[in-house]
Amino acid sequence: MATDRRMSPEELTAYRKKLLDQAYSKVATGLKNLETPLLYKLYLEHIGKLQGQGFNNSVLIHEQMSDATHLETYENFQEKYGLQVNSKSTSIRVIQNDAYDMEVDKEVIEPTTGKILRDEEGNAITKKVWITIPNFKAAAFFDISQTTGDKDKVPSPVIPSKEELVQSIEGLMGNPLSMISDMSAKDQNTLAMSAIQALVSQQLTYKKDVFVRNELGITERVPKTEAMRAFEQESAIYALCSHYGVTMDAGHMLALSKELDKSDTNQFKGILDAVHHTSMSTIKGIDGQYKELLNEKSLMKPQEKTSIMDKLTQNKASILQNDQNNPTQTKSKEMGLS
Numbered sequence: 001m002a003t004d005r006r007m008s009p010e011e012l013t014a015y016r017k018k019l020l021d022q023a024y025s026k027v028a029t030g031l032k033n034l035e036t037p038l039l040y041k042l043y044l045e046h047i048g049k050l051q052g053q054g055f056n057n058s059v060l061i062h063e064q065m066s067d068a069t070h071l072e073t074y075e076n077f078q079e080k081y082g083l084q085v086n087s088k089s090t091s092i093r094v095i096q097n098d099a100y101d102m103e104v105d106k107e108v109i110e111p112t113t114g115k116i117l118r119d120e121e122g123n124a125i126t127k128k129v130w131i132t133i134p135n136f137k138a139a140a141f142f143d144i145s146q147t148t149g150d151k152d153k154v155p156s157p158v159i160p161s162k163e164e165l166v167q168s169i170e171g172l173m174g175n176p177l178s179m180i181s182d183m184s185a186k187d188q189n190t191l192a193m194s195a196i197q198a199l200v201s202q203q204l205t206y207k208k209d210v211f212v213r214n215e216l217g218i219t220e221r222v223p224k225t226e227a228m229r230a231f232e233q234e235s236a237i238y239a240l241c242s243h244y245g246v247t248m249d250a251g252h253m254l255a256l257s258k259e260l261d262k263s264d265t266n267q268f269k270g271i272l273d274a275v276h277h278t279s280m281s282t283i284k285g286i287d288g289q290y291k292e293l294l295n296e297k298s299l300m301k302p303q304e305k306t307s308i309m310d311k312l313t314q315n316k317a318s319i320l321q322n323d324q325n326n327p328t329q330t331k332s333k334e335m336g337l338s
Helices: 009-033 037-047 055-064 074-081 162-173 185-203 226-243 251-259 265-300 308-314 316-320
Strands: 092-097 100-107 126-133 136-143 209-213 219-223
Touching: 009 055, 009 092, 009 136, 009 265, 037 055, 037 226, 037 251, 037 265, 055 092, 055 265, 074 136, 162 185, 162 265, 185 226, 185 265, 209 265, 226 251, 226 265
Parallel strands: none
Antiparallel strands: 092 136, 100 126, 209 219
């Protein structure tokens, strides 16, 4: 960008660190906001639209634009879709991995003893190796709502019907596929919600622990309490229902959110991360099964019958040629229609 060219390397490094620190601060603010049940409800209604984003970025994006649906860089909107980002649009910062490799001198360890190899003078023997240095940056993205142009090239998310949703879930669970076309809209919604509940319950059957990062940055397993299990399950069900357009009363989820102990910030973040992972992985599974369902339906479509005029066109050469070798053939065979 233009400002970068006027910056010294040191100033540019400081500027990028400032942006990253601001992004992490917004994540912290977002986590604090999610302690409020009604704000948490709005977050759950949004995360299904942020496929491919990790937990921190889902919170970060929601804090900056709570209705974002399709994020791309400024250049990608132009090059991939021919769209122009509106002038004066505020970018949405997303934390990205920016690790890099570096060549370093590494001490050689004797495999059998585990001790450092040394030369005759007692100096440690080293060798050149490449290592990966972990690093992150705050990258600038924009939402499709901030662009102008023909947006037909941008792929739109395909949401299955209630019947297709139920069939996709039952396919994941290995159950027979239900046919609910003749049901009322209310009954279809009820069945779809029950299917989502059953799938989420299955997904969480063996997830007994929550991963919590302590103050030293070390991740530990903490057994889930009954309140945490109920909160995670109801949250994931609500997120999936919101994503697939299934009507669900939020009262129970709001009550569980209100009752959940949020005094331990790291533990609260751990359970929120678990909710995010369960929701995103389940949506990915359903969408994958839905694609298979559509492929199967496409293969099962009956072959279109060739019309008489099509056959006449295809067999024009043979029709024009009088086959003297088989004068007894029927008129339909002569015309190439049988």
